[in-house]
Amino acid sequence: MKSIYDMEVSKIIAEIKKAKAKTVLLQFPDGLKMYSYQVADEINLKTSCFPIIWLGDCFGACDIPIAMLNKVDLIVQIGHNRFIKNPKGWKN
Amino acid sequence: MAKFIVIDGKYKKKVKLTVEALNKLKKYKKIAVYTTTQFNHKLPQVLEQLKKAGIKVVSSQPERTNARFQILGCDIYHGNLKIEEDIDAYLYVGDGKFHPNALLFQEADSGTNKEVITFDPMGNKTQVLSRKDIQRILDREKINLKRFLLSERIGVVVTTKPGQEQMVYFKRLKDKFPKKRFYCFVCGSVSFSEMENFPFIQTWINTACPRIGAEDILNTEKAVINAESLMKL
Numbered sequence: 001m002k003s004i005y006d007m008e009v010s011k012i013i014a015e016i017k018k019a020k021a022k023t024v025l026l027q028f029p030d031g032l033k034m035y036s037y038q039v040a041d042e043i044n045l046k047t048s049c050f051p052i053i054w055l056g057d058c059f060g061a062c063d064i065p066i067a068m069l070n071k072v073d074l075i076v077q078i079g080h081n082r083f084i085k086n087p088k089g090w091k092n
Numbered sequence: 093m094a095k096f097i098v099i100d101g102k103y104k105k106k107v108k109l110t111v112e113a114l115n116k117l118k119k120y121k122k123i124a125v126y127t128t129t130q131f132n133h134k135l136p137q138v139l140e141q142l143k144k145a146g147i148k149v150v151s152s153q154p155e156r157t158n159a160r161f162q163i164l165g166c167d168i169y170h171g172n173l174k175i176e177e178d179i180d181a182y183l184y185v186g187d188g189k190f191h192p193n194a195l196l197f198q199e200a201d202s203g204t205n206k207e208v209i210t211f212d213p214m215g216n217k218t219q220v221l222s223r224k225d226i227q228r229i230l231d232r233e234k235i236n237l238k239r240f241l242l243s244e245r246i247g248v249v250v251t252t253k254p255g256q257e258q259m260v261y262f263k264r265l266k267d268k269f270p271k272k273r274f275y276c277f278v279c280g281s282v283s284f285s286e287m288e289n290f291p292f293i294q295t296w297i298n299t300a301c302p303r304i305g306a307e308d309i310l311n312t313e314k315a316v317i318n319a320e321s322l323m324k325l
Contacts, residue, residue, distance in 0.1 A: 005102060005130060006100075006101065006103075031188075032101055057281055059301060061255075062166075064096060074095050075095070076097050076098075076099060078099040079130065081129040081157070083254075
């Protein structure tokens with residue numbers, strides 16, 4: 001199925017090369033998950049970076065799987081925009 | 093540590109209001125327009141159509157977003173929108189109910205209950221949403237508030253998700269309700285089924301995504317309520 005959304009794979013590949021990433025975690029909100037294989041295919045075709053697709057929820061740009069931060073070199077979240085967070089949240 | 097980037101996933105097809113959508117919008121003089129990051133780049137044509145129809149457009153950049161006109165699902169309290177002018181109604185351009193429902197919730201929060209007209213560019217469908225579309229959730233929230241007031245042992249759920257980790261509420265709640273016993277729980281994604289393991293908790297307070305204390309409360313028999321709703325008591 002052809003994606004009706006622009007996944008900007010060339011931009012993702014440029015980021016992979018810039019970060020010299022060997023592993024990349026790809027995250028999609030539910031509506032875009034059906035197109036995830038297309039991004040993974042193109043990464044496999046054009047780079048030697050290993051694409052991993054996040055199976056779980058991806059409700060917003062706040063939904064970063066922090067357990068993966070030290071396991072992959074790059075995390076790409078498709079379908080969301082930069083999230084302005086309030087860093088004061090955790091501390092009392 | 094991994095680098096983190098975001099890609100908008102921009103919608104590639106045309107976005108143009110239909111005659112039906114414009115006719116529905118013409119009864120309003122001034123509207124606020126919101127969309128998601130997939131459709132934001134397609135708004136100029138929609139704004140041009142509204143201008144030609146004589147409808148004044150107001151916009152804002154809600155507090156956690158990265159662009160004007162963009163709305164997030166967590167923008168359910170009126171203050172989140174940062175909108176400075178009075179308007180007659182809202183136009184939401186995009187698909188699904190998640191984001192337009194956020195507009196309904198913030199309208200319920202402000203007590204003005206203005207309508208939200210949705211235009212879905214994928215099927216060119218127009219809908220008019222109003223408070224009645226979320227009334228069941230508002231009623232349940234009121235019931236949960238009453239259950240909280242009668243509860244002794246309270247669980248406060250804090251998530252590790254960046255930007256949602258509102259531990260600050262724990263102390264605020266303890267200060268506000270000194271006679272209740274609060275217990276702090278931490279998790280990634282909030283799961284109602286995990287709560288089954290803690291039967292001593294009579295009411296759960298959600299400090300994570302506020303939509304857990306909105307639509308999701310209909311999916312459990314437990315009393316679950318957003319911390320922010322309690323702070324407003």
